[in-house]
Amino acid sequence: MESNGDDVARILRDIEALKDTKARIEHRISVLEAQLQETVSLAPRKQQNDGVCNVSCPPISAADANLANGLSSDSVYRYSRHLLLPSFGVQAQSNLLKSSILVVGAGGLGSPALLYLAACGVGRLGIVDHDVVELNNMHRQVIHTEAYIGQPKVKSAAAACRSINSTIQIVEHREALRTSNALEILSQYDIVIDATDNAPSRYMISDCCVVLGKPLVSGAALGLEGQLTVYNYKGGPCYRCLFPTPPPTTACQRCSDSGVLGVVPGIIGCLQALEAIKIAAAVGEPLSGRMLLFDALSARIRIVKIRGRSLQCEVCGDNTTFNQEHFRDFNYEKFTQSPLSTSPPKLNLIAAESRITSKEYKERIVNGEAHVLVDVRPEHHYEIVSIPKSLNIPLASLEARLPEISSALKEKQPHEGVESGANLYVICRRGNDSQRAVQYLHKMGFNIAKDIVGGLESWAHDVDPNFPMY
Amino acid sequence: MQLTLEFGGGLELLCQSVKIHNVNVDLPKGAEKLTMKDLLSWVSTNLIKERPEMFMKGESVRPGVLVLVNDCDWELSGQLDTTLEEKDVVVFISTLHGG
Numbered sequence: 001m002e003s004n005g006d007d008v009a010r011i012l013r014d015i016e017a018l019k020d021t022k023a024r025i026e027h028r029i030s031v032l033e034a035q036l037q038e039t040v041s042l043a044p045r046k047q048q049n050d051g052v053c054n055v056s057c058p059p060i061s062a063a064d065a066n067l068a069n070g071l072s073s074d075s076v077y078r079y080s081r082h083l084l085l086p087s088f089g090v091q092a093q094s095n096l097l098k099s100s101i102l103v104v105g106a107g108g109l110g111s112p113a114l115l116y117l118a119a120c121g122v123g124r125l126g127i128v129d130h131d132v133v134e135l136n137n138m139h140r141q142v143i144h145t146e147a148y149i150g151q152p153k154v155k156s157a158a159a160a161c162r163s164i165n166s167t168i169q170i171v172e173h174r175e176a177l178r179t180s181n182a183l184e185i186l187s188q189y190d191i192v193i194d195a196t197d198n199a200p201s202r203y204m205i206s207d208c209c210v211v212l213g214k215p216l217v218s219g220a221a222l223g224l225e226g227q228l229t230v231y232n233y234k235g236g237p238c239y240r241c242l243f244p245t246p247p248p249t250t251a252c253q254r255c256s257d258s259g260v261l262g263v264v265p266g267i268i269g270c271l272q273a274l275e276a277i278k279i280a281a282a283v284g285e286p287l288s289g290r291m292l293l294f295d296a297l298s299a300r301i302r303i304v305k306i307r308g309r310s311l312q313c314e315v316c317g318d319n320t321t322f323n324q325e326h327f328r329d330f331n332y333e334k335f336t337q338s339p340l341s342t343s344p345p346k347l348n349l350i351a352a353e354s355r356i357t358s359k360e361y362k363e364r365i366v367n368g369e370a371h372v373l374v375d376v377r378p379e380h381h382y383e384i385v386s387i388p389k390s391l392n393i394p395l396a397s398l399e400a401r402l403p404e405i406s407s408a409l410k411e412k413q414p415h416e417g418v419e420s421g422a423n424l425y426v427i428c429r430r431g432n433d434s435q436r437a438v439q440y441l442h443k444m445g446f447n448i449a450k451d452i453v454g455g456l457e458s459w460a461h462d463v464d465p466n467f468p469m470y
Numbered sequence: 471m472q473l474t475l476e477f478g479g480g481l482e483l484l485c486q487s488v489k490i491h492n493v494n495v496d497l498p499k500g501a502e503k504l505t506m507k508d509l510l511s512w513v514s515t516n517l518i519k520e521r522p523e524m525f526m527k528g529e530s531v532r533p534g535v536l537v538l539v540n541d542c543d544w545e546l547s548g549q550l551d552t553t554l555e556e557k558d559v560v561v562f563i564s565t566l567h568g569g
Contacts, residue, residue, distance in 0.1 A: 221569055245534075
């Protein structure tokens with residue numbers, strides 16, 4: 001019995017000694033980490049633009065850990081509701097605190113994703129975006145406030161994240177993601193969230209995640225529908241396994257053209273945060289090899305089984321040679337035939353003599369010229385705003401409604417029977433569809449048809465600043 | 471054969487903005503089964519009212535369209551050769567890029 005008591009005392013002494021050593025080692029680690037952070041943040045600053053971090057960030061520090069479970073007392077309190085979850089608990093939360101997640105795009109999807117990721121205690125949260133906050137973003141990009149209109153989205157989003165959680169590291173990448181910087185940026189994080197809005201970016205991010213071996217949480221939303229899946233996770237498929245050939249550009253609609261109900265990307269963005277949290281915390285079953293399809297109007301969520309990794313995949317297949325060098329040289333805009341930025345295309349389809357500027361058109365109105373103005377936008381666009389006395393014939397129904405144009409022209413003819421009477425002008429939102437319409441009208445014998453360059457956007461810009469734009 | 475066809479991700483615009491179609495598809499003459507290949511040609515003839523190139527390319531769907539038979543990617547069931555059965559649900563969904 002007595003020897004037993006001696007043993008206990010000896011073990012207790014050993015534990016005390018080890019704890020003491022552990023505390024001293026931890027102190028040394030935190031001193032060294034602080035030193036490292038200083039060195040890293042000082043040295044490369046010279047080559048940085050805007051003071052935005054684009055160098056390798058130091059590993060996430062667990063220096064404030066003063067409890068056996070690695071969580072500080074503040075952390076225990078802040079994340080207590082996570083810790084109380086039997087299926088999450090201390091282990092998952094400390095995994096989260098040690099993880100790093102990059103969100104590409106601080107828009108409709110990125111906004112809610114970032115808010116939740118900052119709140120839940122992801123150790124390092126990176127944000128990439130090159131855009132500025134605009135008024136027409138506010139209905140869905142809920143991370144931004146009116147005060148930030150005109151300012152970089154990254155700055156606005158980072159400020160919001162910091163105000164929610166000052167204890168995590170927020171990294172601002174105020175630049176467009178390109179093949180030239182993607183490897184460097186993505187390699188600093190454990191998990192990548194694709195919250196972008198265009199096809200070339202989606203291929204580029206997926207390929208980059210494959211060559212770097214990072215799981216990718218991919219979400220998309222448009223109109224009243226959303227889609228979500230996890231790519232490149234533990235042998236699962238990548239974006240290219242599913243979509244080896246890019247879709248035709250006409251099938252790639254933009255929110256700025258087709259519209260989007262604000263809460264729809266909100267829901268998908270929240271689900272993206274959830275999937276990223278599950279991967280980072282190592283809990284549950286990530287949505288890999290499955291895809292979630294959300295239809296807001298019918299209130300239906302469908303989860304479908306998708307193909308696994310394709311052995312023939314050009315990027316992640318068995319015989320692929322695709323590597324970082326190939327990635328850097330790959331032209332994603334050419335591959336998808338669409339630009340990495342979401343700026344709308346500016347077509348130039350017809351000869352200059354068949355086009356007039358909005359200012360010239362205004363002069364013709366002032367001079368009382370007899371004419372017909374055909375607005376070829378869809379009906380629901382026309383309902384938003386239109387130029388008075390214009391005739392709305394959507395491009396899709398132009399063929400069937402040509403007689404309406406003929407009779408409108410006849411009505412406007414100054415003198416009965418005079419052939420060279422009223423002129424015919426065509427307008428749309430930005431001046432692309434109006435050119436397509438004029439091309440068609442010329443073919444159908446309406447040789448007088450002229451396009452108004454730049455459409456209603458240029459009308460609002462150059463002629464009538466009070467004309468509402470959307 | 472009674473089938474439920476669903477169009478999503480913008481493909482419904484090609485069939486008068488109707489997403490769900492309950493249809494009755496006859497077996498091709500002399501055939502004993504209906505395959506996805508048969509169904510695609512039936513859909514192009516009977517449901518797609520405009521811009522057929524937005525749905526088909528060659529004898530299959532265009533790139534960017536996912537086809538799901540009973541909530542399962544048709545790649546897993548043999549693509550065009552997938553055999554359809556009574557009351558099957560076939561979903562055609564265009565991948566979204568927006569955000």
